Structure formats: structure tokens, C-alpha cells
Amino acid sequence: MPPAPPRRRARWTERLRRAASTAPGRLRLSALALVVLVLAFGALTGWQVTTRNQAADQVLSSSQPLSQNAAEIYRSLADADTTAASGFLLAGNEPAAVRQRYQGDLANASQLLTQAAAHAGDSTDAQSWVSQLNQQLPVYAGLVETARANDRQGLPLGAAYLRYASDQMQNTLLPIAQKLSDYETARVDRDYGDAQSAPWAAYVLGALVALTLLWFQVVLFRRTNRVFNLGLLGTTAAVVATLVWLTAGVTAADSALSRSRATGAGPLQALDSARIDALQARTAENLNLVARGSTTAYADQWTKSSNLLATTTSAGQLGVAQRLAPGGAGQDVADARAEFFTWKQRHDAASAKNDGGDYQSALDATVGSGPDTTEQAYQAMDAKLAQAADVEKADFLSAAKSGRDATGLVVVAAGVLAVLAAAGVLAGIGRRLAEYR
Amino acid sequence: MARTRRRIRSGVLAAALLVPLTLTMSASAQSGTGEVRTTAAPALTPALAPEATPACDPTKSVRPSLDESGPAVSAIKRRGVLIAGVDQNSYRWGFRDPATGQLEGFDIDLVHAVAKAILGDPNKVQFKTVPTDQRINAIKSGQVDLIARTMSITCDRLNDVAFSTAYFEAGQQVVVPRSAKATSIGQALKGKTVCVADSSTAQSELKSDQHGAAKITVVGNQLDCLVLMQLGQVDATMTDNALAVGQAAQDPTVQVIGPSLTAEPYGIAMAKGATDLVARVNQVLADYRQNGWQASYDKWLGPYLGPSNGPPPANYLP
Numbered sequence: 001m002p003p004a005p006p007r008r009r010a011r012w013t014e015r016l017r018r019a020a021s022t023a024p025g026r027l028r029l030s031a032l033a034l035v036v037l038v039l040a041f042g043a044l045t046g047w048q049v050t051t052r053n054q055a056a057d058q059v060l061s062s063s064q065p066l067s068q069n070a071a072e073i074y075r076s077l078a079d080a081d082t083t084a085a086s087g088f089l090l091a092g093n094e095p096a097a098v099r100q101r102y103q104g105d106l107a108n109a110s111q112l113l114t115q116a117a118a119h120a121g122d123s124t125d126a127q128s129w130v131s132q133l134n135q136q137l138p139v140y141a142g143l144v145e146t147a148r149a150n151d152r153q154g155l156p157l158g159a160a161y162l163r164y165a166s167d168q169m170q171n172t173l174l175p176i177a178q179k180l181s182d183y184e185t186a187r188v189d190r191d192y193g194d195a196q197s198a199p200w201a202a203y204v205l206g207a208l209v210a211l212t213l214l215w216f217q218v219v220l221f222r223r224t225n226r227v228f229n230l231g232l233l234g235t236t237a238a239v240v241a242t243l244v245w246l247t248a249g250v251t252a253a254d255s256a257l258s259r260s261r262a263t264g265a266g267p268l269q270a271l272d273s274a275r276i277d278a279l280q281a282r283t284a285e286n287l288n289l290v291a292r293g294s295t296t297a298y299a300d301q302w303t304k305s306s307n308l309l310a311t312t313t314s315a316g317q318l319g320v321a322q323r324l325a326p327g328g329a330g331q332d333v334a335d336a337r338a339e340f341f342t343w344k345q346r347h348d349a350a351s352a353k354n355d356g357g358d359y360q361s362a363l364d365a366t367v368g369s370g371p372d373t374t375e376q377a378y379q380a381m382d383a384k385l386a387q388a389a390d391v392e393k394a395d396f397l398s399a400a401k402s403g404r405d406a407t408g409l410v411v412v413a414a415g416v417l418a419v420l421a422a423a424g425v426l427a428g429i430g431r432r433l434a435e436y437r
Numbered sequence: 438m439a440r441t442r443r444r445i446r447s448g449v450l451a452a453a454l455l456v457p458l459t460l461t462m463s464a465s466a467q468s469g470t471g472e473v474r475t476t477a478a479p480a481l482t483p484a485l486a487p488e489a490t491p492a493c494d495p496t497k498s499v500r501p502s503l504d505e506s507g508p509a510v511s512a513i514k515r516r517g518v519l520i521a522g523v524d525q526n527s528y529r530w531g532f533r534d535p536a537t538g539q540l541e542g543f544d545i546d547l548v549h550a551v552a553k554a555i556l557g558d559p560n561k562v563q564f565k566t567v568p569t570d571q572r573i574n575a576i577k578s579g580q581v582d583l584i585a586r587t588m589s590i591t592c593d594r595l596n597d598v599a600f601s602t603a604y605f606e607a608g609q610q611v612v613v614p615r616s617a618k619a620t621s622i623g624q625a626l627k628g629k630t631v632c633v634a635d636s637s638t639a640q641s642e643l644k645s646d647q648h649g650a651a652k653i654t655v656v657g658n659q660l661d662c663l664v665l666m667q668l669g670q671v672d673a674t675m676t677d678n679a680l681a682v683g684q685a686a687q688d689p690t691v692q693v694i695g696p697s698l699t700a701e702p703y704g705i706a707m708a709k710g711a712t713d714l715v716a717r718v719n720q721v722l723a724d725y726r727q728n729g730w731q732a733s734y735d736k737w738l739g740p741y742l743g744p745s746n747g748p749p750p751a752n753y754l755p
Contacts, residue, residue, distance in 0.1 A: 088535075089538070090538075091533075091534075091535055091536060091537060091538035146667075150535075150687070151535040152535070154534060154535055154536060155528065155535070155687045156525065156526050156527070156528050156532035156533060156535075156660060156687075157528075157660060157663060157664070157687045157688070158535055159525065159526065159533060159535070159660075160526055160658065160660040160661050160663065160664045161664055163661070164661065164664045164665075164668075291566065292525060292564070292565065292566040358563075359563070359564065363538070
């Protein structure tokens, strides 16, 4: 066994040495090397572009929708909490719509959680957050139902259960949902990075292959005094064409992806944070009335969240959302901003009534059925923001699709051109070899 | 939830109501005079003895007066609304009727009586719900004119606020699930996790004597203890028997264990300097004892505490 390999290697290197010592042998070896080079360039180009495409597809079909999902999960959970508090404030007058909205929120959250679980992928963190939320959601719903059952029997224990449920939501579920949402947002950023990474290896190898081909043709010209070798010229043309196609495709894809980010994903994230701040302000507004002066925590939370949204002096989250919003959505966000100031005005009026001892009027102005309640202003604002989100989602989809598809042909082209280039090498060098016969 | 279903069985409910009835009969038997209480309390809990210093008799308050020219009373009259700190979680004392959203109860009736006497309209009241641990703070910072919220008059608290004469007698007892099969407070607490409201008398009671409790969980309100107890996060709750029976009335699977560890008079708390208001409120209470107290008791507490011997007598400073 030990003596065999050296003998075989010696025979192989001997043959190579002998082949290189003759002119036709050298030509054959060069042909082999060039074919390997152009095929390698084609394969590398195809692989790098495919990787980019997959990342772009990931943004389009997975990470961006999932990040929207995560934001939606957060919003559904927070809205369920707010709605449960409204139902409590409305006491025996809770309209069916409030109950339906609460149930819709829970159904929505659990459906989105199922989707999130299916796409959590290999991230153990994301999986564990989703499963924690899946575990906690029925517990929360159970607490709210216990609160209702006690409420219906006229027992103040119901209110104590509602406080406990809300506490669980605010301090356990929502922080987990926030982590999930942050993680998904980071994943969008990462996939955008992958989708927009320049295929440097393909560029460098392509340039090397083109230079080698030129050098080889110059050497061949010196040896044989023939200016044009059509086969090798074709190979050169194919390699250069691949490089040009690659560059053009990548540039087009990058600009489309950047657009999808600028008019879709980015503005959507800004809208999501604005809507979440709005919900927090709304929850604080309701819970402040539930607490009925027993704590200033909710009033402080209102001030904090509403100041984050917008103040008379600073643009706030709504300002950011408006600045980022693409043409079609800008007006919606502007309208939402106007509704927000209406809401704020009504809130201040209601809270002045509350401070003046008129709890019932404050309650009516906040959750009542009239047209001038803060509830109505909040809903109008959120509807406008939802409308803007729909526009931005559509913009995102179309731009991200053209970003993904811009390099789709490059893969095919790189394959076909590599085969043509290899054929060019064989044809071109074959002609020279024929002259030795 | 199995527990919720069980709660509806009326037979259990009736049984639950019997226990507190006998317990508070003994509590109200003690409540006749100060002498009975001071002799009974040290016998039950020697740890409490140092608190009953001879210099301080918590039941003594300023003499009643109809005068409304003092600064505190005229401030309320000028404002036109009485700001009262109450609770919305104490069943039958101060609680929110879930059907109407209105605050109701024995303490709330008392506030309406004060508003009617001073402002001529029982509804000229702004209710502010105050957590147990914020009661003294709310008075001191002037957020409320008075606190009517099952607040025991203690010598400690008299350092910070002034109290009206006593309008009820209560004492600390323990609520446990029936399944614990406890027969005495020592048995109910030994090695258990016990829940109390922050800054409540129960909390200071456990501070001076743990009664064998392994762990103490502090929450904002005694009713939060019942939630935690139903969820299995605590084993027992220590609170005023007046509130404990409220818990038992809301959940027939728990029972109240006695006898009372303490004897505490409930009073209306007001700012320390507002002597004119205290005197005016004492006048309202003097009238209320004759006319109103019994009706309110029968409406809110009678069904749970049984017939009463009437309000505790007023005890005035010389």
C-alpha cells in the first residue's frame, strides 16, 4: 500500500511534464485551464446572484411580512387590553361592538402567532418568545373572563381581576411581543443587507478571467502571428457580457430594493411605532379612569406616550411617519396627525372635567357613545394610519418584487454565457491545435 | 374554571356566610366600650401591648361642632364639592357596582352624609380612589379633604393625620381556602405565604409578629390578595374582618379564621390641622349615629355581618 501512491503520482506528474514540453501539449493544458476558469466564473456569478435573490425573496416573502406580523401581534394584544378596560368602564352598558373587538383582537393575535411559529425558523429565541406568548395568551383571556364573570355577579373582585390581567399584559406579554418585534425588525435589516451585498468575488474573478484571456491572446498572437482568434474573441465577449449584465442587474436590483425600503419597509416601521404609541396613550387614558385617581402612573403614561406621538413644538413619531411616507400615504398621515390633535384636545377637556369632580362626564367624553368622544378621535386617527399602512405595504411589495426579479435573468445568462465561453475556448484553441497535425 | 363554577353553588355560599356571622358577633361583642377592648386585646396578642400606651387613646376625638366658619370647612364650601378618598375594592364598604359603574357601600354612604350636611347636597362629592398605602399621603398633600376607607385609627397614624370619632369596630383576621382545613390563625399561617395590603394594619401586625408565616406578599389592595389566593400564588390573606367577610362573600371556597388579633376602630381621616373640619364631621357622625347608621348597616353589612349592637359610642377629648 505505501509504495503505490508515490508511483502513481510520479507517473501523473511525469505525463504532465512531458505534455508541457511540447507545443500542442501546452496548448491543450491552456485550453483546459481557460475552460475551468470561465466555467468557474459562470458558476460563481450564478451562485452569488442566487444568494442575493434568495435574500431579496426572504425580505419580500418572509422577514418583512413577519416583522409586520410581530408588530401586528403587539398591536392586537395591546388593543385587547385597552378594549377590556373600556368594557369595564362601560359597566352594564358595554355594547356588543366592544366585546367583538376584544374577541377579534385575541383571535387575530393567536392566528398571527401561529404564522410566526411556522416561520420562526432556526432562531431559538424567536421560537421561545412565540411559545411563551402562546402559553400566556389563554391565561390572560382566562383572567379577563373571570373578571367578567365576577363583574356580572356585581362583585368588585371582577375589577381586581381586570387589574391583575392588565398587569400581566403590560408586564409579561407585551414585553415579550416587543422582543419578538425587535428581533423581526433586525432580521429585515439583515436580509436587506444580504440582498444588497455586492458580488465582489464574481467581479474580481470576472476581471481576472478577462485579463487572462487577453494575455493569452497576446501570447498566442506573438507565437502564431495571427491577430484574431474568433473562438477566444467570442469567449472574451461572453465573459465581458456576463460582467456587464451582472453589474447592470445588481445596480437595478439595489435601486429597487432601496426604494422598497424607503417607501415601504422603513415608513411601515415608523407607522407601526406611531400606532403602538397611540395605543399606549389610549390604554393609559382608559386605565386612568379605571384607577379613578388611585395612581398617577396612567396620567404620566398618557403624557409620555402622547408627547412621543407629537407635540405642538416637536414633530414626534407622527412627524417621522409623515416625513417618511411616500406620496400616496403622506396625506393620510397628515390627516391622522390632525385627528391626533383633536383627540388630545378632547382628552384635556375630559381630564379637566375629571379633576373638577365630574367623573361621569369625563367617562362619557372618553368611552361614551357620542360623536365627540376621545374614543371616536382615536379610532379616526388609527383608521387613517391603517390606510397609510396599506399604501406603504403595496409600495413595498411592488418595489421589492422588481428588486428580486431584476437579477433573475442574470443567473440564466451567466450559465449560458459560461457554456458559450467554454465552447469559444475549445473552438479557438482547437483551430491552433489542428495546425500541428 | 372549576373555581368559578363552584362559586355559584348556593349551598356553599350560605355556609360561607354563616362563619363570618358568628365571628363578627364576637367582634362586635368586644366593641361595646374601650375598656373591654383594651383588656381583651393584650390577652389575645401580647405583642400589641406596647402600642396601647396610656398617653394615646385612639378613639378620642375633638368635640362636635356645627360651626362652619373655620378655614377647612369654608374652603370646601367655597369649592362647592367635597373631595373624598375612598376605595372601590372593598365589598360592601366602598365598591363600584359593575352594573352601573357607581361607587357604593357603607363608607360611601358616610361620605354622602357629610356632603349633605356641609354642602346641602349628598351628591356634591368628587370621589378619588386611594390605594391603601397612599391614604395618609393623600391627606397630607391636600389631594382629598377626608378619607373614608375602612381606615383604622391607630396611635401611629394619629401622628400624621386627625381622625373623627370611631364609626365601626373591626379587627385583624385571616382568610384561607377552605381546603387548607385550618382551625386557628397559627395553623392557617404556619409556613405559608401570606398576602397583605401595603401600609395596612395587617402589614404592621405581621411586622411585629409573623405568626409563623414563611413569606409575606405585599399588594396594593386586600382584594388583590383574593385574586392571588384564587390563582394559588398565596396561601392566606390577613386583613380587617370587615373586609375579610367581604372576600368570603365573593368566594365561597374561602373562609375567615378568627378570633381577631386586634381591635381597631374605623374613623374618617382628615388633615391634622383641620380641627374645624374634624369637629364638623364629628357633628355629622353624632347625627348619623341617631339617624342613618343603622339603615346603612342593614343595607350593606347586615347580610354579611349579622345584626349589630349599633354604632360604637362617640368618645370625645376633654
